[in-house]
Amino acid sequence: MLFYVANMTFGLPETSVLQPIWDYLHTNHESTLRSPLFPVLLSVSTYLILVALFTVVDVLAPYCPSINRYKIHPDKPVTWTDIWRTLGLTTYNHLVYIFPATVGQWLWRPPIPLPKEAPTLSEFLLGILGCTILFDFQYYLWHLLHHKIGWLYRTFHAIHHQYNEPFSLVTQYLSAWELFSVGFWTTLDPLLLQCHCMTTWGFMLFNIWISTDDHCGYDFPWSLHNLVPFGLWGGSVKHDAHHQKPNTNFAPFFSHWDWLAGTGTALAQSAAMRGRESKEA
Numbered sequence: 001m002l003f004y005v006a007n008m009t010f011g012l013p014e015t016s017v018l019q020p021i022w023d024y025l026h027t028n029h030e031s032t033l034r035s036p037l038f039p040v041l042l043s044v045s046t047y048l049i050l051v052a053l054f055t056v057v058d059v060l061a062p063y064c065p066s067i068n069r070y071k072i073h074p075d076k077p078v079t080w081t082d083i084w085r086t087l088g089l090t091t092y093n094h095l096v097y098i099f100p101a102t103v104g105q106w107l108w109r110p111p112i113p114l115p116k117e118a119p120t121l122s123e124f125l126l127g128i129l130g131c132t133i134l135f136d137f138q139y140y141l142w143h144l145l146h147h148k149i150g151w152l153y154r155t156f157h158a159i160h161h162q163y164n165e166p167f168s169l170v171t172q173y174l175s176a177w178e179l180f181s182v183g184f185w186t187t188l189d190p191l192l193l194q195c196h197c198m199t200t201w202g203f204m205l206f207n208i209w210i211s212t213d214d215h216c217g218y219d220f221p222w223s224l225h226n227l228v229p230f231g232l233w234g235g236s237v238k239h240d241a242h243h244q245k246p247n248t249n250f251a252p253f254f255s256h257w258d259w260l261a262g263t264g265t266a267l268a269q270s271a272a273m274r275g276r277e278s279k280e281a
């Protein structure tokens with residue numbers, strides 16, 4: 001067990017604060033949780049709920065200055081044409097690739113066994129952090145290659161760059177190959193780190209949230225990049241800068257790889273951020 005030490009307090013097993021939640025899920029929803037369909041349904045429904053909420057915010061923004069002031073590009077409203085086009089590709093990807101892959105899993109994969117013990121809180125949080133760090137590195141390399149090699153860019157990644165000012169639905173405005181790569185690492189990383197299935201599902205949800213947050217087009221005071229210290233988290237402002245200047249900010253979440261490789265840009269400052277700084281000055 002990777003985080004075995006964290007599971008012990010002075011030689012005694014630590015009782016997990018997550019155990020009551022796990023016991024409840026185990027007792028009442030065991031067959032649902034064991035189904036190979038469950039992770040896919042969890043991911044798809046979380047993504048749809050998040051983009052639905054952000055799309056409502058996008059539609060209201062032009063009429064509500066209190067929302068629009070947090071937009072990274074307040075002068076570029078999201079149009080209904082943008083919404084329908086991105087929703088169209090998202091629906092196509094789900095029907096043509098995700099749905100058949102889900103049915104395949106359902107037919108060929110046996111139901112997964114569920115352990116009786118929940119992960120400890122430290123196992124749960126460190127597992128999610130570990131998977132996120134690993135995923136960030138894998139996507140950084142993939143992303144760099146797909147920008148540096150012209151054929152890879154044109155064939156697989158250019159579609160995602162059709163939008164210079166991203167909004168939430170651009171998150172999965174992707175080619176099938178990019179969608180497959182992202183799905184593969186999200187499935188593989190918790191297996192590599194030997195995570196508990198509860199941690200795996202937690203990572204899946206967290207990954208969907210931060211990917212959507214990256215593309216949301218807003219710089220809220222409570223956005224993760226404004227809460228994580230030392231500029232360690234890239235978030236929506238740095239990823240927006242990548243869509244503006246595609247040879248910068250390749251890492252999806254953290255800032256360290258772009259900083260080490262010199263591919264980060266210091267120009268990533270939103271109108272909302274400039275407004276906050278001028279108020280503070």
Ligand SMILES: [Zn+2]
Pocket residue numbers: 160166215239243
């Ligand atoms: Zn993007």
Ligand SMILES: [Zn+2]
Pocket residue numbers: 143147157161242246
């Ligand atoms: Zn890119």
